[in-house]
Amino acid sequence: MAEYLWWKHGVIYQIYPRSFQDSNGDGIGDLKGVIDRLDYLNDGTEQSLGIDAIWFSPTYPSPMADFGYDVSDYEDVHSDFGDLATMDRLIEEAHKRNIRVILDFVPNHTSSLHPWFLESRTSRDSPKRDWYVWRDAKPEGSPPNNWIAAFGGPAWEWDQNTHQYYLHSFLVEQPDLNWRNPEVVARMHNVLRFWMRRGVDGFRIDVMDRVVKDPELRDNPPQTNPRYREMAQTALQIHQYDVNWPDIIDIVRGIRSVVDEFPERMTVGEVFGRPKQIVEYYGTDGHDGLHLAFNFPFVRIRDKRWTAEHVRNVVDAFEQALTPGAWPNHVFGNHDVDRLVSRVNNDGRGQERARLAALLLLTVRGTPFIYYGEELGMENAVIPEEKLQDPARIFAPGRDPERTPMPWTRKGGFTTGEPWLPYGDLTQNVADQAGDPRSLLTLYRRLLWFRRASDALRVGDYTPVDVAADGIFAYTRTTGDDRLLMVLNFTTDIVDVVLPEDLRVTATVIGTHGEPAATQKMTLAGNEGRVLRLA
Ligand code: TEU
Ligand code: CA
Numbered sequence: 044m045a046e047y048l049w050w051k052h053g054v055i056y057q058i059y060p061r062s063f064q065d066s067n068g069d070g071i072g073d074l075k076g077v078i079d080r081l082d083y084l085n086d087g088t089e090q091s092l093g094i095d096a097i098w099f100s101p102t103y104p105s106p107m108a109d110f111g112y113d114v115s116d117y118e119d120v121h122s123d124f125g126d127l128a129t130m131d132r133l134i135e136e137a138h139k140r141n142i143r144v145i146l147d148f149v150p151n152h153t154s155s156l157h158p159w160f161l162e163s164r165t166s167r168d169s170p171k172r173d174w175y176v177w178r179d180a181k182p183e184g185s186p187p188n189n190w191i192a193a194f195g196g197p198a199w200e201w202d203q204n205t206h207q208y209y210l211h212s213f214l215v216e217q218p219d220l221n222w223r224n225p226e227v228v229a230r231m232h233n234v235l236r237f238w239m240r241r242g243v244d245g246f247r248i249d250v251m252d253r254v255v256k257d258p259e260l261r262d263n264p265p266q267t268n269p270r271y272r273e274m275a276q277t278a279l280q281i282h283q284y285d286v287n288w289p290d291i292i293d294i295v296r297g298i299r300s301v302v303d304e305f306p307e308r309m310t311v312g313e314v315f316g317r318p319k320q321i322v323e324y325y326g327t328d329g330h331d332g333l334h335l336a337f338n339f340p341f342v343r344i345r346d347k348r349w350t351a352e353h354v355r356n357v358v359d360a361f362e363q364a365l366t367p368g369a370w371p372n373h374v375f376g377n378h379d380v381d382r383l384v385s386r387v388n389n390d391g392r393g394q395e396r397a398r399l400a401a402l403l404l405l406t407v408r409g410t411p412f413i414y415y416g417e418e419l420g421m422e423n424a425v426i427p428e429e430k431l432q433d434p435a436r437i438f439a440p441g442r443d444p445e446r447t448p449m450p451w452t453r454k455g456g457f458t459t460g461e462p463w464l465p466y467g468d469l470t471q472n473v474a475d476q477a478g479d480p481r482s483l484l485t486l487y488r489r490l491l492w493f494r495r496a497s498d499a500l501r502v503g504d505y506t507p508v509d510v511a512a513d514g515i516f517a518y519t520r521t522t523g524d525d526r527l528l529m530v531l532n533f534t535t536d537i538v539d540v541v542l543p544e545d546l547r548v549t550a551t552v553i554g555t556h557g558e559p560a561a562t563q564k565m566t567l568a569g570n571e572g573r574v575l576r577l578a
């Protein structure tokens with residue numbers, strides 16, 4: 044086996060801690076609950092899912108204005124989730140199972156109730172004043188510039204007490220930290236060290252692409268492209284001065300050097316932009332920047348773009364943009380976007396497409412990310428208006444539909460109490476799927492365990508293959524004698540594929556629709572994908 048590096052060759056599973064498993068009946072998922080479910084994720088046998096690492100959305104003390112993305116203490120655990128001792132135990136129990144632990148690091152903003160901000164807002168002379176971004180009003184009293192917050196409204200909030208505005212790229216309750224102040228940098232670096240000393244293996248970095256902005260705070264130009272007119276308010280301007288500002292890379296380098304003080308730790312950053320912009324965050328050949336920067340096009344993919352051509356373009360564009368030492372990654376869902384099945388379901392065949400997506404995600408080159416429940420084909424839940432809780436309602440109905448409790452059984456099994464959000468469809472549950480050889484969960488397990496043992500899939504080269512059939516995406520993954528071919532039909536039609544002579548298939552390894560004998564000419568059903576062995 045080629046040398047194994049967990050964050051490159053393993054599979055990362057995202058847990059939204061409120062929704063995975065409740066252990067005390069209060070209806071909110073917690074760390075003890077996760078510990079009880081670790082064997083589901085990986086018990087060392089093919090009965091379990093077989094993931095290699097968990098990324099937890101924030102577990103820190105927080106007023107929960109943005110469900111944990113408003114942190115009031117970076118070095119503790121929210122009482123809803125447990126305490127530091129439970130976190131230590133979770134890390135230990137995960138490590139026993141060879142599961143790495145990735146925490147969510149939220150550097151762009153704190154909670155407005157964080158002691159640093161409470162101090163900062165006491166007076167203009169506060170020693171912590173410059174830890175946040177405070178500015179005078181314009182002469183006529185309006186905010187310092189035209190920036191708008193990601194969740195709507197101006198990005199500036201007036202402080203009655205000290206007569207200045209503070210910057211908040213998200214909610215009013217999420218004031219932006221000032222990473223141009225070296226004290227902030229040093230303090231936040233120590234947060235990383237705090238967790239790495241406790242055994243944490245890596246960090247998903249929230250809003251990496253906004254951590255510093257234009258020092259002159261210039262107005263963003265208006266968005267004139269009509270394509271964006273219907274979108275959320277934040278799309279009404281081009282984020283020229285507040286997103287992907289060039290000297291963010293210096294902040295990234297600083298974070299990398301801290302993470303490199305500890306062996307085998309990693310970072311994955313949340314960044315939005317074109318592949319060329321994303322790849323900047325990897326630093327020079329992936330050595331002094333982020334280990335991974337999210338390759339996001341698939342989290343936005345919807346029916347219209349569910350084509351072999353678009354999917355291949357996404358994979359190839361990222362591959363081509365990457366510098367030699369930088370490593371790709373793929374992700375179909377997270378806590379901010381509609382569930383995959385619900386995005387590609389206009390003809391009711393979203394569940395079939397989820398099978399094809401699983402095959403793609405786990406065979407294409409790069410680190411796969413799985414959002415909890417994706418392995419079950421979880422769909423967006425329909426939540427009654429009065430039960431909606433996400434503050435980001437400018438994206439109606441907000442992000443609750445993709446954050447509902449993990450369906451463990453037909454009755455739920457997430458809590459003995461009232462779940463904080465209602466369950467979605469309980470027919471797609473772990474207990475039933477675990478025993479069903481044709482379930483999506485079974486397909487995920489098979490692909491994951493096959494991947495684990497396959498050098499071709501973990502480290503092999505990726506080469507797209509042109510086949511003379513419309514709607515087919517085909518590619519090889521090869522290293523030495525370990526040679527695989529993937530053939531995926533993105534249409535709902537039956538498609539005949541004749542493989543090129545130089546690609547001799549010897550066996551069907553795993554298929555979304557079963558494993559028929561391998562032949563040079565094959566007939567794929569709609570939404571069918573196969574992993575084939577090559578001579
Ligand atoms: O999201 C950042 C981000 O860009 C969001 O505005 C995203 O576009 C939005 O959720 C709509 O899909 C991160 C976190 O992932 C998100 O959960 C937080 O609310 C946000 O940062 C603020 O911390
Ligand atoms: Ca609980």
